[in-house]
Amino acid sequence: MKRAYSDEAKQEREDQIIAAAESLLIEKGYHAINMDQVARAAGLAKGTVYLYFKTKEDVFLKVFERQGGLWGDEIEQALVTIEPTHEPAQSRLIELLVHSLVSRPLFTRLVALSPIIFEYNIPPEQLRVNKLWVYDNLRRLGDRIDEVFHLRSTGGAQLLLRLFIVVAGLEGFAHPSPIAKEIYDTEPSLPKIDFETELRTLLTLLLQ
Numbered sequence: 001m002k003r004a005y006s007d008e009a010k011q012e013r014e015d016q017i018i019a020a021a022e023s024l025l026i027e028k029g030y031h032a033i034n035m036d037q038v039a040r041a042a043g044l045a046k047g048t049v050y051l052y053f054k055t056k057e058d059v060f061l062k063v064f065e066r067q068g069g070l071w072g073d074e075i076e077q078a079l080v081t082i083e084p085t086h087e088p089a090q091s092r093l094i095e096l097l098v099h100s101l102v103s104r105p106l107f108t109r110l111v112a113l114s115p116i117i118f119e120y121n122i123p124p125e126q127l128r129v130n131k132l133w134v135y136d137n138l139r140r141l142g143d144r145i146d147e148v149f150h151l152r153s154t155g156g157a158q159l160l161l162r163l164f165i166v167v168a169g170l171e172g173f174a175h176p177s178p179i180a181k182e183i184y185d186t187e188p189s190l191p192k193i194d195f196e197t198e199l200r201t202l203l204t205l206l207l208q
Contacts, residue, residue: 014052017042018066021059026106029177030060030113057121061130064114067107068134072141074100079148090207093149097203101167102196105175111164112171138164151207159206166202170195 020041024033035056039046053059078096082089101108119127142157151159174195176184184190 010052013044013048014062017044017049017052017059018063021063022067022106025060025063025109030109030117035059055121057118058126060110060113061118061122061126064107064110064118065130065133067104067110068137071100071104071107072137075141076144079144082148089149090204093145094200094203094207097163098196098200101199108167108171108195109175112168115168135161154206162206163203166199166206170198170202174198 017038020043021033021038024037024041028037033056035049035053036046038056038059039049042049049059053062075096078100082092082096122130138160139157142155142160145151145156145159149156154162170193174193184192
């Protein structure tokens, strides 16, 4: 198998690994994945994968950044089509954010995994860069939301930060592990949590 020498070839190889990891996350769930599986899914030798990513957490932190970038791009593109107004437009903002997250289950899963899994086997400097990237993007996207919707109750960046906190908690309740799901399905007394419904309700409360 040929080695990637140019920067372009290296980026293509990294993208190949990330795409394989994304597919495995959808198919198997994070805890059932190991680096051998990532390598096989990418069609690469395990040693080659380790040239790009030192740990499984390293791989999925990059997947998180990629999915977060795609989500942010989607929000920004949607904001371009909304006319700026000085009147509250909370319902439009709520539907925009809810739809964008419901349509990206891979991203919401990664939001939930990031603070409790990915951060525990990542070099401090890499984690610092990731945190700065996340919050810089939240501030930038939040500023754009403020420009369009003129939020009165909270700033756009603060709203997005709180939204991420909500998603991180809600994801586990709405999409439990296979064992927990079986228990929920067979115990009528246990509540059934619908991600979209609860996200809309909680986002409405955040904007009050």
